[in-house]
Amino acid sequence: MSADTETEAPEAADGEAEEAEPRDEAREELRDRFAAELGDAVVDSHIAVGHTLWVRVTAEAWATAALVARDHLNCRWFDFLSAIDWLPSPYGRYEDDGLTPPEPIDQTIVTGYAGGDTRFQVFGHLVDVVDHHDIVLKADVPDDTLTVPTWTGAFDGANWHEREAREMFGINFEGHPGLRNIYLPTGFEGHPLRKDFPLISRIVKPWPGIVDVEPMPAVEEPEDDGDAGSTEDAS
Amino acid sequence: MTAALDREQARYIAAQAADARINFEIETEGMTLNMGPQHPATHGTLRIVAKLDAEQVVSAEPIAGYMHRGYEKLSEVRTYPQVTTLINRIDWLGSFANEVPFILAAERLMDIEAPPRAQWIRTALFEMSRIANLVLFAGDTGLQLGGQTAAFYGFRDREHVLNQIEAVTGGRFHPNFDRIGGLKDDLPKGWIAETKTAMAKVRDFCDEIDDLVTGNEIFQARNRGIGVIPADVALSYGLSGANLRGSGVDWDLRRDAPCGLVHPELDWKVYTHPDGDCFSRWWIRIQEIREATRMVDQCLDGLPSGPIMAKVPRIIKVPAGEAYVETENPLGAMGYYVVSKGDLGPFRVKIRSASFNNVSVLSWVLRGVYVPDIVAILSSLYFILGDIDR
Amino acid sequence: MTSAVLAFEMAYWQQSVLRSVGVLAAVLLPAGTIVYLFLFKMMSFMQSRLGPNEAGPYGSLQLLAEVGKWIQKEDIFPAKADRKLFAMAPYIVVASVLLVYVAVPFGPDAWFARLDTGIFYVLAVSSISAIGVLIAGWASANKYSLIGGLRAAGQLIAYELPMVLAVVGVVVQAGSLDLFEIVRMQAEGEIFGLSWFGNPFILTQMVGFVIFMIATQAELTQPPFDMPVAESELVTGYMTEYSGIRFLLFFIAEFASAGAFGIIAATLFLGGYWLPGLDMHADYMNVVGPLVLLGKMLFVTFIIFWVRFTYPRFREDQLQKFAWTLLIPLALVNILATMVLKVAF
Numbered sequence: 016m017s018a019d020t021e022t023e024a025p026e027a028a029d030g031e032a033e034e035a036e037p038r039d040e041a042r043e044e045l046r047d048r049f050a051a052e053l054g055d056a057v058v059d060s061h062i063a064v065g066h067t068l069w070v071r072v073t074a075e076a077w078a079t080a081a082l083v084a085r086d087h088l089n090c091r092w093f094d095f096l097s098a099i100d101w102l103p104s105p106y107g108r109y110e111d112d113g114l115t116p117p118e119p120i121d122q123t124i125v126t127g128y129a130g131g132d133t134r135f136q137v138f139g140h141l142v143d144v145v146d147h148h149d150i151v152l153k154a155d156v157p158d159d160t161l162t163v164p165t166w167t168g169a170f171d172g173a174n175w176h177e178r179e180a181r182e183m184f185g186i187n188f189e190g191h192p193g194l195r196n197i198y199l200p201t202g203f204e205g206h207p208l209r210k211d212f213p214l215i216s217r218i219v220k221p222w223p224g225i226v227d228v229e230p231m232p233a234v235e236e237p238e239d240d241g242d243a244g245s246t247e248d249a250s
Numbered sequence: 251m252t253a254a255l256d257r258e259q260a261r262y263i264a265a266q267a268a269d270a271r272i273n274f275e276i277e278t279e280g281m282t283l284n285m286g287p288q289h290p291a292t293h294g295t296l297r298i299v300a301k302l303d304a305e306q307v308v309s310a311e312p313i314a315g316y317m318h319r320g321y322e323k324l325s326e327v328r329t330y331p332q333v334t335t336l337i338n339r340i341d342w343l344g345s346f347a348n349e350v351p352f353i354l355a356a357e358r359l360m361d362i363e364a365p366p367r368a369q370w371i372r373t374a375l376f377e378m379s380r381i382a383n384l385v386l387f388a389g390d391t392g393l394q395l396g397g398q399t400a401a402f403y404g405f406r407d408r409e410h411v412l413n414q415i416e417a418v419t420g421g422r423f424h425p426n427f428d429r430i431g432g433l434k435d436d437l438p439k440g441w442i443a444e445t446k447t448a449m450a451k452v453r454d455f456c457d458e459i460d461d462l463v464t465g466n467e468i469f470q471a472r473n474r475g476i477g478v479i480p481a482d483v484a485l486s487y488g489l490s491g492a493n494l495r496g497s498g499v500d501w502d503l504r505r506d507a508p509c510g511l512v513h514p515e516l517d518w519k520v521y522t523h524p525d526g527d528c529f530s531r532w533w534i535r536i537q538e539i540r541e542a543t544r545m546v547d548q549c550l551d552g553l554p555s556g557p558i559m560a561k562v563p564r565i566i567k568v569p570a571g572e573a574y575v576e577t578e579n580p581l582g583a584m585g586y587y588v589v590s591k592g593d594l595g596p597f598r599v600k601i602r603s604a605s606f607n608n609v610s611v612l613s614w615v616l617r618g619v620y621v622p623d624i625v626a627i628l629s630s631l632y633f634i635l636g637d638i639d640r
Numbered sequence: 641m642t643s644a645v646l647a648f649e650m651a652y653w654q655q656s657v658l659r660s661v662g663v664l665a666a667v668l669l670p671a672g673t674i675v676y677l678f679l680f681k682m683m684s685f686m687q688s689r690l691g692p693n694e695a696g697p698y699g700s701l702q703l704l705a706e707v708g709k710w711i712q713k714e715d716i717f718p719a720k721a722d723r724k725l726f727a728m729a730p731y732i733v734v735a736s737v738l739l740v741y742v743a744v745p746f747g748p749d750a751w752f753a754r755l756d757t758g759i760f761y762v763l764a765v766s767s768i769s770a771i772g773v774l775i776a777g778w779a780s781a782n783k784y785s786l787i788g789g790l791r792a793a794g795q796l797i798a799y800e801l802p803m804v805l806a807v808v809g810v811v812v813q814a815g816s817l818d819l820f821e822i823v824r825m826q827a828e829g830e831i832f833g834l835s836w837f838g839n840p841f842i843l844t845q846m847v848g849f850v851i852f853m854i855a856t857q858a859e860l861t862q863p864p865f866d867m868p869v870a871e872s873e874l875v876t877g878y879m880t881e882y883s884g885i886r887f888l889l890f891f892i893a894e895f896a897s898a899g900a901f902g903i904i905a906a907t908l909f910l911g912g913y914w915l916p917g918l919d920m921h922a923d924y925m926n927v928v929g930p931l932v933l934l935g936k937m938l939f940v941t942f943i944i945f946w947v948r949f950t951y952p953r954f955r956e957d958q959l960q961k962f963a964w965t966l967l968i969p970l971a972l973v974n975i976l977a978t979m980v981l982k983v984a985f
Binding site for chain 1: 315320323358482486494506507570571573576583587589591593600614639
């Protein structure tokens with residue numbers, strides 16, 4: 016088996032995680048290289064020091080961003096692509112026990128790292144397997160069309176991920192070779208991972224956890240952070 | 251489309267055209283073979299619709315979703331500690347490894363770190379679940395290719411590892427042992443010595459399987475040069491784990507992107523193989539079992555003393571933020587993208603499971619192979635249905 | 641065709657009944673022994689299991705329980721199956737095995753029919769089962785069954801040839817197609833001037849024996865040549881749609897033919913019912929002979945099943961290539977060498 020190769024594991028992790036001051040020069044440099052290639056299409060970015068780089072691009076530049084990351088940042092390993100619905104669920108956490116009226120739920124949209132202006136966002140993760148850096152790309156999905164360009168031109172693996180995102184969130188990927196359902200039966204109505212899609216099982220039968228929980232006996236909590244009572248008053 | 255893919259396709263289309271010219275003379279007709287959802291080779295409810303020309307596959311389409319359980323949706327209505335119960339069931343052969351990246355993601359958002367002893371025990375259990383998973387792979391591949399005996403050896407020796415996992419966690423299949431900030435319990439008395447014996451038995455199993463299966467001429471004839479996935483295709487489809495390393499890509503998250511586990515402090519090797527065929531994937535997995543037993547031994551030797559649980563509030567509220575943590579699980583890279591809004595439970599959990607990507611390459615790799623090769627390729631890509639249909 | 645089954649006179653119908661019962665016993669007893677001894681027990685021990693151990697002492701009655709279970713099960717016909725052919729196929733396969741036993745000498749007078757061209761007849765009827773398998777595969781109206789049936793047919797044709805050619809070497813050396821004569825030549829022959837253990841043809845026809853055993857393995861569709869049934873891929877191929885009594889018939893045929901080929905191999909290469917030190921023409925051989933032959937058959941089937949539990953399976957094209965490019969040329973060389981040596985000595 017002479018052709019088989021093996022590589023020694025390094026003795027310690029690379030130095031970037033050991034920085035004391037909260038700056039991540041490697042990821043800032045990566046972001047700057049990315050922004051230089053893509054130009055105005057980069058809307059915002061965020062760095063979790065020592066961990067992850069987020070870059071938000073415009074919806075039109077979504078496919079170009081993948082190509083730039085692949086060809087200029089050498090992020091050739093496609094990790095995943097998915098979407099997120101930033102609308103807070105109108106059903107709360109399904110912990111309505113039917114005895115107390117549910118509290119009104121704040122429906123304002125608050126987006127996460129690297130900002131966002133729309134209800135839906137798509138995000139994907141790409142990795143450079145040679146120099147070991149990675150990037151999370153995000154893009155707002157226009158509320159009126161719910162369409163972004165496809166990544167299948169850049170990564171073949173995006174095919175299934177986009178099919179999943181389409182059926183779960185109803186986001187259309189322009190240029191995708193066949194956006195059929197992958198998990199749901201053909202003809203399924205609705206998009207289950209949208210926050211306004213009810214979790215039927217919790218409506219049919221309330222979460223048993225809420226009826227079983229008795230109020231905890233009054234024990235002194237050393238690390239109590241104020242509102243830590245029973246779990247029922249969540250959301 | 252990458253260059254190699256184009257080349258492959260061009261060659262394939264040319265071969266098909268040549269076939270079609272012959273077939274025009276003798277008027278053959280294609281046949282659609284439906285493998286699954288109930289088929290022994292798919293060990294689960296995967297379905298493969300293959301269009302055949304005689305015994306050659308013209309096109310194949312994997313169809314998943316017969317066991318989708320909606321864990322991403324269910325996670326949104328549960329608290330963080332409750333989510334581990336769900337994600338235990340994703341890769342059910344190496345359950346503990348599923349919990350680790352999620353717990354690490356939550357810990358990163360809360361900005362706490364498990365005490366060293368918990369990290370070392372975590373790593374040991376993480377690698378033991380890899381052994382529990384891959385030992386069954388070794389047996390199952392033998393079974394898929396007709397050697398029944400390997401499967402029974404696999405089940406026999408997996409028992410040693412499962413017994414040790416059970417002794418610590420109380421669960422053989424679904425431990426649910428990892429906690430935010432540490433572990434549920436410390437190791438029981440005498441466990442370390444017993445585990446070392448079990449690891450020695452697993453190493454014996456690897457030697458036995460090498461004798462019985464790896465060196466077998468028929469096994470090699472069935473696997474060498476079959477189901478070749480070039481490196482650029484593997485990267486483009488996002489294959490991970492032994493499937494990626496089998497294509498010659500030197501990428502192991504344990505070494506290259508360590509997070510929260512103690513792999514950088516251990517002495518071990520990452521194996522790659524340049525061929526990209528079924529045999530290379532098999533060979534790498536067998537070496538990985540051996541490396542994992544060495545890692546467990548080292549974890550047990552270097553186990554620091556101290557607490558196993560960091561100070562965490564009794565009711566866990568995770569601050570708002572986003573975190574993506576990915577670890578090298580038995581089946582490949584598994585990651586959780588956790589979005590928190592400062593609530594009791596996650597706002598959104600994207601589960602990046604290895605088998606989903608690994609299986610999506612099937613429609614590419616199955617074209618042009620023979621029906622018996624489907625079985626060899628399926629078992630060498632090695633998927634768990636729970637890992638595809640989360 | 642002379643027929644003297646036993647030393648004392650019997651009416652013709654009595655002889656017929658005795659022969660029928662005899663063939664059934666000769667088929668079912670070895671088949672049952674093989675299943676219990678090898679499939680249940682030896683396989684279990686090789687795979688670090690216990691095997692059946694509840695029904696009867698050491699699980700020895702497990703087979704009866706299994707048969708009872710199969711007989712009780714519903715005999716299902718698929719909706720689109722060709723009912724007549726579907727029902728007929730298992731009987732063809734079983735009949736081909738039963739017919740093999742007809743020409744086998746169990747002792748100086750213990751045989752069912754002595755044929756001058758015994759080995760020719762045996763090889764001819766044993767390949768009838770291919771027709772039954774093909775019918776089963778076609779009539780099931782199932783794609784897996786069809787692929788399995790076609791593979792089986794292709795494989796049986798490919799491996800019939802090396803088997804026949806391997807036997808030709810024995811026939812050349814014995815100078816007869818009669819199985820009884822072949823046994824006699826082995827018992828009365830001598831090798832290098834040593835005559836006390838005769839000349840079992842395994843000594844001179846070693847290559848022929850190996851080829852015959854490989855071809856047998858393929859004819860029986862046992863691993864590593866079990867592509868037609870390939871349970872992890874074709875879900876047992878042509879047997880997929882069968883249930884109940886008809887599946888039982890296939891099952892019996894599978895193991896009875898393992899026994900049949902074991903007996904043929906023992907007769908051709910291991911000296912048949914004769915052992916060194918026994919007089920092959922004596923009357924007591926009518927009782928001892930069948931037991932000796934059974935013992936030799938168990939030895940041969942032990943090898944067959946040992947290989948079966950050890951090896952993974954070939955792919956269909958590799959299997960064909962193996963037969964046509966390796967076994968058949970080797971068998972031809974073997975025949976040539978045998979003929980040259982036969983003339984030389």
